[in-house]
Structure formats: C-alpha cells, structure tokens
Amino acid sequence: MDQRQKEIDNLKDYKYGFSTDIESTKAPKGLNEEVIKFISNIKKEPKWMLDFRLKAFERFKQLKEPDWQKPKYPKIDYQDLYYYSAPKSMDDKPKSLDELDPKLLETYKKLGIPLQEQARLNGIAVDAVFDSVSVATTFREELSKLGIIFCPISEAIQNHSELVKKYLGSVIPTTDHFFATLNSAVFTDGSFAYIPEGVRCPMELSTYFRINASNTGQFERTLIVADKGSYVSYLEGCTAPMRDENQLHAANVELIALDDAEIKYSTVQNWYPGDKDGKGGIYNFVTKRGLCKGKNSKISWTQVETGSAITWKYPSCILKGDNSVGEFYSIAITNNHQKADTGTKMIHLGKNTKSKIISKGISAGFSDMTYRGLVDISSKASNSNNYTQCDSLLMGNKCGAHTVPYIKNKNSDSNIAHEATTSKISEEQLHYCQQRGLSAEEAVGLIVNGFCKEVLQQLPMEFAVEAQKLVGISLEGSVG
Amino acid sequence: MKEQLQRDFDNIIKNLSLSQKDIEIKRFYLDNFIDRGFPNRREEDWKFSDLNQIIKKNIGELSFYSDYTSTNKVDTSVFVDGLEHNKIVFINGRIEKIDFDYEKKNQIEIIDQSETINEFSNNNSLSDLNNAFTNKSFKILVKNGYQLQKPLIIYHTTNSKIWSKNINLRLDFELGKDSSLRLIDLFNDTSEKNFLNIFYNFNLKENAVLKNYKVDKLENKNIKYSYNNIEQDKNSISETFILSSGSNFFKNEINCNLNGEYSSAFVNGILSLNNTKHHEIRTIVNHLTENTKSYQLIKSVLENSSKAAYQGKIFVNSKAQKTDGYQLSKAILLNKDSEFNAKPELEIYADDVKCSHGSASGSLNEDSIFYLMSRGLNYQQSRELLINGFLLDVVEKITDSEIKNLIKNMIGIKE
Numbered sequence: 001m002d003q004r005q006k007e008i009d010n011l012k013d014y015k016y017g018f019s020t021d022i023e024s025t026k027a028p029k030g031l032n033e034e035v036i037k038f039i040s041n042i043k044k045e046p047k048w049m050l051d052f053r054l055k056a057f058e059r060f061k062q063l064k065e066p067d068w069q070k071p072k073y074p075k076i077d078y079q080d081l082y083y084y085s086a087p088k089s090m091d092d093k094p095k096s097l098d099e100l101d102p103k104l105l106e107t108y109k110k111l112g113i114p115l116q117e118q119a120r121l122n123g124i125a126v127d128a129v130f131d132s133v134s135v136a137t138t139f140r141e142e143l144s145k146l147g148i149i150f151c152p153i154s155e156a157i158q159n160h161s162e163l164v165k166k167y168l169g170s171v172i173p174t175t176d177h178f179f180a181t182l183n184s185a186v187f188t189d190g191s192f193a194y195i196p197e198g199v200r201c202p203m204e205l206s207t208y209f210r211i212n213a214s215n216t217g218q219f220e221r222t223l224i225v226a227d228k229g230s231y232v233s234y235l236e237g238c239t240a241p242m243r244d245e246n247q248l249h250a251a252n253v254e255l256i257a258l259d260d261a262e263i264k265y266s267t268v269q270n271w272y273p274g275d276k277d278g279k280g281g282i283y284n285f286v287t288k289r290g291l292c293k294g295k296n297s298k299i300s301w302t303q304v305e306t307g308s309a310i311t312w313k314y315p316s317c318i319l320k321g322d323n324s325v326g327e328f329y330s331i332a333i334t335n336n337h338q339k340a341d342t343g344t345k346m347i348h349l350g351k352n353t354k355s356k357i358i359s360k361g362i363s364a365g366f367s368d369m370t371y372r373g374l375v376d377i378s379s380k381a382s383n384s385n386n387y388t389q390c391d392s393l394l395m396g397n398k399c400g401a402h403t404v405p406y407i408k409n410k411n412s413d414s415n416i417a418h419e420a421t422t423s424k425i426s427e428e429q430l431h432y433c434q435q436r437g438l439s440a441e442e443a444v445g446l447i448v449n450g451f452c453k454e455v456l457q458q459l460p461m462e463f464a465v466e467a468q469k470l471v472g473i474s475l476e477g478s479v480g
Numbered sequence: 481m482k483e484q485l486q487r488d489f490d491n492i493i494k495n496l497s498l499s500q501k502d503i504e505i506k507r508f509y510l511d512n513f514i515d516r517g518f519p520n521r522r523e524e525d526w527k528f529s530d531l532n533q534i535i536k537k538n539i540g541e542l543s544f545y546s547d548y549t550s551t552n553k554v555d556t557s558v559f560v561d562g563l564e565h566n567k568i569v570f571i572n573g574r575i576e577k578i579d580f581d582y583e584k585k586n587q588i589e590i591i592d593q594s595e596t597i598n599e600f601s602n603n604n605s606l607s608d609l610n611n612a613f614t615n616k617s618f619k620i621l622v623k624n625g626y627q628l629q630k631p632l633i634i635y636h637t638t639n640s641k642i643w644s645k646n647i648n649l650r651l652d653f654e655l656g657k658d659s660s661l662r663l664i665d666l667f668n669d670t671s672e673k674n675f676l677n678i679f680y681n682f683n684l685k686e687n688a689v690l691k692n693y694k695v696d697k698l699e700n701k702n703i704k705y706s707y708n709n710i711e712q713d714k715n716s717i718s719e720t721f722i723l724s725s726g727s728n729f730f731k732n733e734i735n736c737n738l739n740g741e742y743s744s745a746f747v748n749g750i751l752s753l754n755n756t757k758h759h760e761i762r763t764i765v766n767h768l769t770e771n772t773k774s775y776q777l778i779k780s781v782l783e784n785s786s787k788a789a790y791q792g793k794i795f796v797n798s799k800a801q802k803t804d805g806y807q808l809s810k811a812i813l814l815n816k817d818s819e820f821n822a823k824p825e826l827e828i829y830a831d832d833v834k835c836s837h838g839s840a841s842g843s844l845n846e847d848s849i850f851y852l853m854s855r856g857l858n859y860q861q862s863r864e865l866l867i868n869g870f871l872l873d874v875v876e877k878i879t880d881s882e883i884k885n886l887i888k889n890m891i892g893i894k895e
Binding site: 068382392394395396397401402403404405408409410411413414418421422424 | 524798801811813814815816817818819820821822823824825826827828829830831832833834835836837838839840841842843
C-alpha cells in the first residue's frame with residue numbers, strides 16, 4: 001500500500017516535465033518563404049520537396065484559421081514561433097548511437113526510452129524525435145534485412161525519394177485544412193516506414209516525440225506505407241517539458257494500406273497538460289488520416305489521450321478499397337482545465353466496407369470534452385456497415401461532456417448504428433467496491449479501468465500497462 | 481432580391497397602421513435579413529438542408545408582398561369530419577376565422593398583438609424575415625385552470641391565388657396554471673411554389689399541458705419552415721408530434737426550454753417521403769434545472785430519391801442534475817438514391833444525469849421479409865406490413881386517443 005502510494009505521489013506531478021539544457025540550432029523566428037527554404041536547405045532536400053512545401057505555403061496564406069471547434073484558444077501568432085529547432089550536436093549527423101550527444105541519450109533514458117539497443121525491450125524499434133529532428137532510430141539493420149525501411153522522413157526524402165514522392169501528400173494533400181497545410185509547408189522531421197509486399201513486420205515500430213525548446217512549434221510528419229499483404233503495428237508516444245506558455249504541435253500522419261495490408265497505429269499521448277489552473281500546456285492539433293487503398297486492407301487507430309492543454313484531432317479512415325476495414329478505439333481523459341475535441345471520420349467509398357468506432361471519454365475537474373465524428377457512406381459503398389459507440393463519464397458538475405456525431409447514409413444496402421450514453425459512476429458500483437475494502441479513489445480507478453477496457457485491450461502489451469497507469473494518474477485528485 | 485424586399489416591405493407598411501417606432505423595429509429586422517439572406521449550408525444548423533439553394537431551385541424569384549385587404553372565402557370542405565373542434569383558419573397567410581365555439585367564453589382570451597412588435601429570435605435569418613413581414617399576430621391566452629373541451633385545429637390553407645410568395649405567420653400561446661390545450665396544425669395546400677415561414681411561441685405555466693400535432697400529409701409543392709419555441713414552467717408537460725410528408729421541403733424546428741423542475745418534453749416525429757422531397761426535423765431540448773425529462777423518437781421511411789435529416793440536441797447545464805434525456809432516430813432507406821443524415825448531439829455539463837442517444841439507418845430487414853413471405857404474404861404486402869409496424873411505433877406515442885385515431889386514419893395505418 002505504502003509502495004503504491006509512493007508511486008502515485010511520484011506520478012502525481014507531470015514527471016516528464018523536466019527540460020534538457022542543450023544547445024540548439026534554430027531557424028530565424030517567423031513564417032515566410034525564407035524559413036521554408038532554410039528548412040529545406042538544411043535538410044538537403046531535392047527540388048520537388050521544396051516545391052511541395054512552397055505550394056503548401058502559397059495555399060496556407062489564403063486559408064483562414066478554423067474556429068468551429070468547441071475548445072477556444074487565444075490567437076496564435078504564427079510569426080512568433082520557431083519553425084526549426086535542432087540540438088546543435090545533430091548538425092553533423094552522428095553515424096551511430098555511440099556518437100550521439102550523451103545529453104540526448106540521458107534525456108531519453110529519463111523518459112524511459114533507452115536508445116541503446118541492448119538495453120531496449122526486445123521487439124520495439126524506436127525513432128526518437130527531439131524538437132524538429134529525429135535523433136536516433138534503432139534496429140534499422142535488422143529491419144532492413146526484411147526489406148523494411150524505417151528511418152527519419154528527412155533521410156527517406158533523400159534515399160527513397162521515389163517512394164516518398166509517390167505517397168507523400170496522397171492522403172493529406174497540400175490543399176487540405178489550415179493546420180495540415182501549415183505542416184506540409186514547414187514539417188521538419190518524423191518517421192517513414194515502408195513494409196514491402198508480403199512482409200509481416202516482426203517488431204513494433206515506434207516513434208517517440210519530445211518537444212524541448214520553448215517557443216517552438218513541432219511539426220512532424222509520419223508516413224507509413226504497407227505494401228500488398230503486409231502487416232505493421234506502430235506506436236507513438238509524446239511528452240514535453242513544463243512551460244508556462246502554450247506550445248503548438250501540428251503533426252500530420254499519413255497511412256496507406258494497399259491490397260490485403262494491415263496497419264495498426266497506437267498513440268499514447270501525454271504532452272504536458274498545463275498546470276492546475278490551466279496555465280501552459282501543449283496545443284495538440286494533429287491531422288491523422290489513413291487510406292485503405294487496396295481491397296481487403298485494414299487500418300486501425302487506437303489512442304489514449306491524457307495530455308495536452310487542448311487536443312483537437314480526428315484520426316480518420318478513408319475506406320476506398322472494396323472489403324476494407326477501418327477501426328477507431330479511443331480513450332480521452334481530461335482533468336483540470338484541459339480540453340479535448342476529438343473523434344474520427346469514417347468515409348466509406350468501396351463496397352462491403354466496415355468500420356467500428358469505440359470512444360470512451362472521461363472528464364473531471366473543470367475540463368471539457370467533445371466527441372465529434374463523421375460516418376459517411378457514399379452511394380457506391382453498397383453493403384457497408386458501421387457501428388459506433390461513444391460513452392462519456394462525468395466526474396463533478398464543473399466539467400462537460402459532449403457528443404456530436406454526423407451520420408450520413410446515402411446507400412440503402414448499408415447499415416449505420418450509433419449509440420451514445422453519458423452518465424456518472426454509479427453509486428452502487430462505488431459502494432460495492434468500497435464495501436470490499438477499496439478506498440474511494442481505488443474504487444474509481446477500478447471502475448474507470450473497466451470502462452476503458454474495450455480500448456485498452458487493443459493496445460500492444462507494453463503500451464497497455466503504461467496507458468493503464470496513465471489513466472489512473474490523470475484522474476488523481478478528481479474524486480471527492 | 482434586395483430591391484424586391486425593400487419594395488415589398490414599403491408596400492406592406494403602407495397598409496398597416498404602425499407607430500414610427502414599430503416601423504423602425506421592423507426595418508431593423510428587414511436590414512438584418514437583407515444582410516444575411518436565406519440560411520445556407522455554410523451555417524452549421526443548415527448543413528443538411530441548404531434553404532437558399534432549395535428556394536432558388538424550387539421557387540426562383542420570391543415575392544414578399546401579399547395583399548391582406550381582401551377576404552378569402554372559407555372552404556368548409558377542408559374541415560375535419562367526425563371530430564368536434566375549435567378552429568383557426570389561415571388562408572394564404574391571412575387569418576380568416578378564429579372560433580372557440582366549444583369553449584367557455586371568458587376562459588380564453590384572444591389578444592391582437594399586431595400593433596405591438598414582440599420580437600422573436602432563434603439565431604437564424606428566418607426570424608428576421610418573420611419579424612419584418614408578419615402583418616397580424618395574435619396571442620391566445622388560456623386562463624388558469626381551464627382545460628379546453630375540444631382540440632383546436634389550425635388550418636393552414638393556401639390556394640392557387642398565390643404563386644412564388646413568401647408567407648409569414650406567427651402565433652403566441654400562453655397556457656396558464658393547470659390549463660391544457662390540444663393543438664393540431666393541418667396543412668392543406670392547393671398552391672405551388674410558395675415559402676411558408678411559421679413561428680409559434682408557447683409559454684407553459686405550472687402544471688400546464690400542451691399537445692401539439694403537426695400534420696403535413698397532403699401532396700404539395702411548397703417550401704415550409706416551422707419553428708416552435710416552448711418555455712416550460714414547473715411540472716408542465718409538452719408533447720409534440722410531427723408528421724412530415726407532403727411538402728417539397730419542410731423543416732420543423734422545436735426548441736424547448738425546461739425552466740421549471742419536473743417539467744418534461746416529448747418530441748416524436750415521422751418523416752415519410754417519396755420522390756425528390758427533402759425534409760428535416762431539428763430539435764433542441766435545453767435542460768435548465770433539476771429533475772427534468774425529455775424523450776425524442778424520430779422515424780423515417782425514404783423512397784425514391786428523397787432525403788431526410790434529423791438534428792437533435794440535448795443540452796444539460798450544470799444546474800440540471802438528475803436529468804433524464806433520451807433520443808432515438810431510425811431510418812429505413814428503400815431506394816438506392818435515398819439519403820438520410822443525422823446529427824444527434826449531446827452537450828452536458830452536469831454529472832448526475834442519464835442521457836443517451838441512438839441513431840440507426842439501413843434497409844428493410846431481408847430476414848423479416850422472408851419470414852412474412854414464407855407465411856404467404858407477397859413481397860409488397862410484407863414490405864407494407866413492416867413499414868407500417870415501424871411507423872406505428874411513433875404514432876402509438878400519441879397520448880390522446882381521439883387524435884391518435886385521426887392520425888392513424890390519415891396515414892392509413894391499419895392495426
């Protein structure tokens with residue numbers, strides 16, 4: 001019991017809130033063509049990539065920032081941000097992990113992500129992204145034996161130009177919405193993964209994002225291509241130091257699944273959520289979209305959202321191939337002054353496509369949570385099916401939980417079912433647990449874990465344990 | 481459209497004896513409307529039904545001036561047989577008859593409010609249009625403790641005298657303590673291509689009971705918008721039933737504010753559409769205090785290339801503990817060109833609540849059809865039986881047996 005209490009006390013504060021004192025190279029502050037050219041230049045990008053960025057920037061200039069979302073935030077001055085920040089030691093790329101700045105190694109060790117392969121849990125390859133650049137990617141050789149490409153996207157642009165050119169922007173085009181277009185113009189790094197035909201990726205691929213520098217927007221881009229008949233499971237984790245000002249994180253993630261391929265994408269998002277009074281924290285405005293391009297393909301999103309001052313994202317599936325499947329499992333927890341507006345879009349275009357949405361929202365303190373989702377079955381998507389379930393749990397009467405589903409059915413052979421409930425933890429359940437010797441807090445923890453179980457089950461094992469703990473921590477102090 | 485609006489507005493003002501101040505208020509709303517125009521899909525509430533486009537496509541040029549000086553002959557053949565009732569008759573937007581023959585004289589008061597502008601606002605430009613152009617408006621006041629003996633039927637009749645006209649109506653109801661009113665809106669149109677813009681306001685005092693049945697059954701080519709605002713005090717009950725079927729386009733909005741404890745609101749609706757019709761029901765139930773209850777059930781059957789939309793919102797503010805809110809929408813798509821869109825929304829700020837919504841849409845269940853056919857029915861019969869059963873569910877929610885039977889007969893549902 002004491003041990004557990006100690007553990008909880010340790011965890012109560014945001015334990016990833018430290019910052020690393022490290023010298024960094026930055027692009028000049030502000031957003032303009034010069035900065036974009038600077039980024040492109042420092043990354044030694046081919047011309048088509050620069051054109052891609054500039055095209056996006058042209059478009060960005062014409063776009064207006066959206067304001068339909070539920071959580072409002074003070075206006076962001078896009079000219080007052082650094083769009084590129086990298087540890088100085090990364091200027092000349094270290095050849096191996098041994099040459100990596102020990103400070104960086106230590107940072108990741110502290111975060112529980114040791115980069116030395118021998119210290120690593122076997123079976124997970126990590127791409128660590130620190131501010132704007134990828135600092136290390138593990139297990140690359142082993143993966144390359146199978147023909148799997150797993151590397152920072154900036155390297156992929158140079159070494160696998162054709163592949164990147166073919167798929168980059170094919171799901172999130174440069175003409176997309178405000179934040180996605182901004183990302184297309186200024187993205188700095190991220191991960192690239194390509195799984196060749198018929199290969200089942202033997203280990204979990206993982207990216208670990210860390211924002212360190214202040215006044216920096218993090219714009220990374222992830223591109224995952226699963227060729228015919230392949231399978232990959234991908235994990236994403238994120239943390240940031242505690243700072244008083246809000247920081248913008250606007251990433252783009254594109255997934256492409258060809259015939260019979262399957263991609264499983266899991267996120268445990270634990271950006272700094274701001275302090276108890278809602279000061280500081282990350283604005284997590286991320287665009288995630290998967291395209292089931294080939295027939296019988298499958299994309300599955302799982303997310304555990306506990307961090308960020310504002311989470312605003314809708315991981316989506318475009319089910320283009322016949323018989324393709326899209327899934328979305330989500331737990332979103334908001335406490336204190338956190339706000340979340342999250343959900344998914346399932347766009348059914350192909351025949352016999354199926355989608356499933358399970359969303360669990362928990363709000364406590366003064367927080368506000370919205371599930372917003374779209375299910376769109378087009379007239380050609382005959383015999384398609386969707387099932388949606390979104391449940392919200394409220395703790396206290398200072399918080400809010402909202403459900404805003406958009407349901408469009410243009411096909412008479414297709415079925416859509418949607419269910420949503422909102423309630424609080426039932427007194428009977430609490431009583432039952434307490435009667436058997438659990439404290440109120442433990443009882444709530446148990447019930448909440450049960451509430452989330454359907455989603456937690458979808459996570460890979462290592463993540464599930466971490467996520468389960470996170471769920472407990474995020475709700476600390478919200479009972480009573 | 482702007483000149484047209486200005487011109488028609490001036491013509492109307494000429495015929496009314498309004499004070500300078502009232503004219504100014506009306507002009508203010510006219511300017512608002514000119515500014516905003518008809519609602520279009522860029523507005524969240526009109527996402528599924530772009531009224532601007534619909535009016536353009538179905539009507540084209542719209543005229544806002546109606547000559548209300550001459551009377552129309554009331555055609556008694558449209559009156560409902562076999563049900564004794566009180567009447568209000570609108571013909572082409574003009575009130576031709578108000579009679580409460582079955583009621584005690586001093587218990588119902590009819591107040592002409594035409595001279596005083598009571599402003600109406602629901603956040604869309606149609607309320608501006610209504611505020612600017614309604615020429616006569618009445619308030620019907622049911623005194624405390626009085627329960628109407630017979631239902632009131634409001635006949636909305638239009639005939640071929642009008643064409644491409646906008647008609648704005650408004651009625652205000654106040655139900656005193658312990659009173660009750662059963663109200664049926666019947667639409668009866670032989671005109672085409674007109675846009676009806678109807679606003680009702682209901683004010684329910686303690687223990688008052690309102691039952692409102694809106695029946696748009698007869699085929700017509702008009703465009704309609706109806707907005708009901710219902711304010712509810714302690715222990716009051718409102719029941720709204722919508723049968724939306726006949727018009728080319730009909731959007732029914734119900735806004736219900738549960739202000740008093742133990743008040744409850746029920747909204748049930750049927751969207752039964754064919755051809756290229758496009759109907760929408762939008763409901764907003766605001767739970768503003770403790771121990772309130774709401775229940776909504778909307779069912780749609782869509783044939784040919786018809787389109788239906790349902791937007792329902794349950795709002796619970798932080799004071800409204802012990803709220804019970806339930807919402808269900810179901811749709812059957814019978815043709816590959818039919819379309820159903822839904823946006824069931826929950827916005828909740830209190831924790832001790834039970835709120836849920838469900839929405840399902842799909843085709844007729846093949847298994848059920850097979851079951852019925854294997855028992856000797858042909859395909860057409862089985863289909864009808866299933867659809868009847870599906871819709872009967874909503875009709876059965878009507879708590880007034882007299883009116884339930886009337887509506888069953890109208891739809892042709894056999895038991």
